[in-house]
Amino acid sequence: MSHFGRSGPPDITDTYSLLVLNITFRTTADDLFPLFDKYGKVVDIFIPKDRRTGDSRGFAFVRYKYADEAQKAVERLDGRVVDGREITVQFAKYGPNAERINKGRIVESLPRSRYRSRSRSPPRKHRDYKDRDYRRRSRSRSHDRYEHDRYHGKDKDYRRRSRSRSASPDYSRGRGRGRYEDDRRSSSRSMSASPARRSPSPRKSPSPRKASPPRGESPDIHSRHRWSLSPRNVSPQGRPANSRGPSPRNSDVEE
DNA sequence: GTTGAGCGTT
Numbered sequence: 699m700s701h702f703g704r705s706g707p708p709d710i711t712d713t714y715s716l717l718v719l720n721i722t723f724r725t726t727a728d729d730l731f732p733l734f735d736k737y738g739k740v741v742d743i744f745i746p747k748d749r750r751t752g753d754s755r756g757f758a759f760v761r762y763k764y765a766d767e768a769q770k771a772v773e774r775l776d777g778r779v780v781d782g783r784e785i786t787v788q789f790a791k792y793g794p795n796a797e798r799i800n801k802g803r804i805v806e807s808l809p810r811s812r813y814r815s816r817s818r819s820p821p822r823k824h825r826d827y828k829d830r831d832y833r834r835r836s837r838s839r840s841h842d843r844y845e846h847d848r849y850h851g852k853d854k855d856y857r858r859r860s861r862s863r864s865a866s867p868d869y870s871r872g873r874g875r876g877r878y879e880d881d882r883r884s885s886s887r888s889m890s891a892s893p894a895r896r897s898p899s900p901r902k903s904p905s906p907r908k909a910s911p912p913r914g915e916s917p918d919i920h921s922r923h924r925w926s927l928s929p930r931n932v933s934p935q936g937r938p939a940n941s942r943g944p945s946p947r948n949s950d951v952e953e
Numbered sequence: 954g955t956t957g958a959g960c961g962t963t
Contacts (some may be wrong), residue, residue, distance in 0.1 A: 747962095757961090
């Protein structure tokens with residue numbers, strides 16, 4: 699009984715799902731099982747993984763048999779340090795059995811006095827079911843959030859789920875945003891040059907022809923135009939529009 | 954080998 703989610707959903711009857719966030723990328727169901735099972739009867743644990751890489755996404759779903767136990771686990775395991783990282787346990791909102799939870803009114807059934815203490819009705823965002831597919835497009839959108847949040851201040855704590863404790867500005871420390879800026883700067887500087895191919899010229903003058911292209915807008919403009927108008931062309935598989943074309947290698951872009 | 958807001962499979 700260690701391999702959860704192997705035979706798919708065993709039985710989602712009278713079972714409540716809990717969402718565990720903030721877990722490490724190496725945490726597995728086996729690691730969470732003993733933790734959650736200690737506080738209640740865990741029916742099944744499922745951790746969504748990437749189909750391409752197969753790595754954990756950083757969150758898991760724990761199914762409890764009873765709501766009272768699940769709620770208890772949420773209060774007990776929520777904020778617990780697992781694998782050196784603080785995990786966030788809360789009732790799953792979106793899901794196949796979301797209706798069940800809605801009907802069960804688990805959130806209302808339990809004393810919200812304590813529940814509100816931790817997270818006072820987090821409106822989150824206008825997320826829809828179709829939006830959930832978008833999340834897999836890019837896991838790291840820190841820079842996006844930053845621009846969106848701008849400098850409001852209180853909004854910054856929002857992402858922390860009002861966990862009190864501390865602002866924990868460690869997320870913006872060192873890597874993450876700093877690296878992105880560097881990348882962007884570098885890109886801007888040598889945007890004309892081929893990003894994939896770098897001039898191995900040891901001399902200081904990098905690409906003399908590109909430095910002053912009076913009318914040499916043939917290759918440079920072309921290459922830049924292509925990159926701009928085909929941002930999604932980066933797909934390795936290309937477009938399966940032509941199934942009859944068994945050409946795995948698309949020589950459309952090769953310089 | 955990295956990352957860090959979020960919501961799920963046979």
